[in-house]
Amino acid sequence: MFVKNAWYCAGWDYDVTQAKASIVARKIAGERIVLFRKPDGGVVALEDRCAHRQAALSRGRKEGTGLRCMYHGLKFNEHGKCDEIPGQAVIPERACVRAYPVIEKDNWIWVWLGDPKLADPGLICFSVGPSHPGWHIKTSKMHVKANYRLEIANLADLGHLAWVHENTVGGSRKYCEMKPKHTLRARGMDTQYWLRSIPPTAAVAHLFPPDMRVDLSFDIQHTIPCNWIMHFRVFAAGTATEGESNGQLLLDSYTCQAVTPRDEDSVDYYYAWGPSNATDAPGLADMLKDTLDIAFREDADVLEAQHIRMQEQPDRKMLDIGLDAGPGKMLWLLDKMLKEEAAAATPAGALV
Amino acid sequence: MFVKNAWYCAGWDYDVTQAKASIVARKIAGERIVLFRKPDGGVVALEDRCAHRQAALSRGRKEGTGLRCMYHGLKFNEHGKCDEIPGQAVIPERACVRAYPVIEKDNWIWVWLGDPKLADPGLICFSVGPSHPGWHIKTSKMHVKANYRLEIANLADLGHLAWVHENTVGGSRKYCEMKPKHTLRARGMDTQYWLRSIPPTAAVAHLFPPDMRVDLSFDIQHTIPCNWIMHFRVFAAGTATEGESNGQLLLDSYTCQAVTPRDEDSVDYYYAWGPSNATDAPGLADMLKDTLDIAFREDADVLEAQHIRMQEQPDRKMLDIGLDAGPGKMLWLLDKMLKEEAAAATPAGALV
């Protein structure tokens, strides 16, 4: 089950180039979509099924601003309208494939799966991309064989950093003891908290003296389906016990993460991390990105095993714990949006 | 869904040899069949499931004209009758496996899946095999993960040569503009057409001067399930605009192709191509065969992606175009034969 009236991240802008062969097939929330750039650089997103016999348009050929199916030669323009059927003069009105609203923002390509009339660009989440002049952001991606609800729950509670990431980006039991402040928005949740006076995490401990202590500030915007932006700051441990740290700012950074479901069984995870120019240093941005590659493989191992078990016993009664507050809110919101779409008089699903 | 009262190609004659270990397992239209040769060279086709506990007879041992199951030693003669059960004297009447009518013709092995009483050898399609003295035929095979209906549609319209095979055996848009003459037969369709004054296709263009133009003659017999024989001739471009070309005959050839469904999800494709002795030249037959290996991989890539999409949306309303005339006729005939078999008072299926 997927919310259709939402922007889904279809990848990094550099995944889709001007090259002749750069015709990119994606599966997003169960829908097959082909992405390509027009000569003016604009990205087009069409249904990846020819109107004729469902051949893959992603095996096609770019021609001008359109795409030709390389099975029987039907050519579709950037709006999905067929403008040529080789061997015949008449082109039926219904000879078209679906075109999706698509926007590039913060170096991500965003596709709207629902009613195009509702495709408000203002609904795209805030983010900081690698081309932002104020930040030194490095990017990566990963395929994870787990349902996206498990990813939502994973990201909506950083208590798991204590355990899953004990050797990389977590480790302190204090991660489980935080009392994050969650604020629901119309399409997501904001979360803030501080961790004070803890040792640096394993991944960076070698950079500091052994008795170093830091204050960490987490400021997260989580948006449906599962776009997760965190403003993350590290201070030398100060003496403030609430509000801002009064220690020295060591790292001011953004990590921007988009988890896009392929279907019910896997996700494409596009992510990035990097420091502000003011707190940058040679090798820092690459280290942060590399650290995420390792840490997200740790998550993936956990979530993939969990996914298998959830598939085996989908109706099992499970135990709720205090740390489920964040995950619970986000999944409640997702279910609410799913129900609202299902109940709408003209459901987006009817367009598919 | 498969027509049972039909001859299915089970492979090339050389696939099944006199060697002790040459006991060949096939899956044809959902049925598991084991093929082997008797000492006199004749091919036997039995159900590849022991009557006892469904062990694979294809893991058995040839003994005389029969086959012994190497699980518990039951021996079956060439008619599928069990003539030995080790450890017991009495052999029940029902101790037998199904034997299929089998015929070798044109270097292909043909198996009849339906009522043996209806197994008329005259229903086997015309073909030209590698042992034919008048032609220099080279053979090959391929496994394609697509439903055989997609193969039928592919072969019943050569318009796709313009696009799928632009770098091998097609390329000219004229392939889409041909008006082939289709003639339905009881169990298939004949198709004829000419392509006049076009450049040689990419695969052979290097053999000719750049301004070379040729006339092509296609004469095709397509038989259910999907046996496809084409008499293909190439002439230096003549001045005739209908009827025979008056240019020089450069290539007189036969390509013979049998697409045998394993099940609903894949096919075994046995194919060959070669020139007449009169138009042969060193290296020519091998080049033609090698060209098919490349071209049919191009088809397979298209059809496998199409098959996946068809599986995802089997009931999707699709667009029909003019080039569907040939595919439409062949699939209509297939559906007619399927319905007739289903409606018959004693359906062939009851024998299975």
Add this chain to the structure above:
Amino acid sequence: MFVKNAWYCAGWDYDVTQAKASIVARKIAGERIVLFRKPDGGVVALEDRCAHRQAALSRGRKEGTGLRCMYHGLKFNEHGKCDEIPGQAVIPERACVRAYPVIEKDNWIWVWLGDPKLADPGLICFSVGPSHPGWHIKTSKMHVKANYRLEIANLADLGHLAWVHENTVGGSRKYCEMKPKHTLRARGMDTQYWLRSIPPTAAVAHLFPPDMRVDLSFDIQHTIPCNWIMHFRVFAAGTATEGESNGQLLLDSYTCQAVTPRDEDSVDYYYAWGPSNATDAPGLADMLKDTLDIAFREDADVLEAQHIRMQEQPDRKMLDIGLDAGPGKMLWLLDKMLKEEAAAATPAGALV
């Protein structure tokens, strides 16, 4: 379908060590189980699904006599009771995972899947393990992709040695002509027979003069689900035609085999073979073990092909033969036990 009130072999004792990382995931009769050793060496078997959100406890961390889930840090003691939920003080009563009765015996780890009150250690089958001082037993294991009923049938009739193992541990047609004496027990079947004056099997024929003949004594205890212990003796062929052989005892051996279903589609096969100290010789025990590795791969090839065919036609009417007496008795007993469990007022299944 699996009998729950039974001891299932979960592997060799050396599969689960005191190492920090030795936390072993098993799937037994459809249930996911994690095995680990406490500091005192005792084995614990818990459900391999965290009570919280089904994360894999087998990806967890040993702590004292318990196991911590490394997703959110819930810690479970050896009885499956959660004794810590990081971040909260109150631990709900129902915060627990299932703990399975587990026993080590004869170097095998045994797990009871049903009602713990019925877990009588006396129901574990007799066996001879590699640490037994009187025998020189070597061990091995194999994963076979077949339903365990096929393994039961395979082991309950050694007639198949004539055919499946003609090049290893069988080969003589006399295996099919034996009249084994089967005696049903409450949870299994005993089988005895002699094979007299036959050539040594292929695997050991090179050790003897060409005209060597031997008497073989088989004494088998087969226990539900599929634990199979054979006291196997080889004598130089004697003149006795019934009762004990009066030839020289060449080999006195035990082969102990446990076939544990993972699910309906595959089994883990733990097996061993070895001579008595009195009939041991350098290289003998290793040869016997290596021979089983080859012979059980022969069985696996047969059973895996059979399993595929059984899946395709589960309701096919099959032929019964005289050699089915043993398999028939064991499968009848299995079905009887399955029915009894299903009929019981408080079925074991309700505990799952």
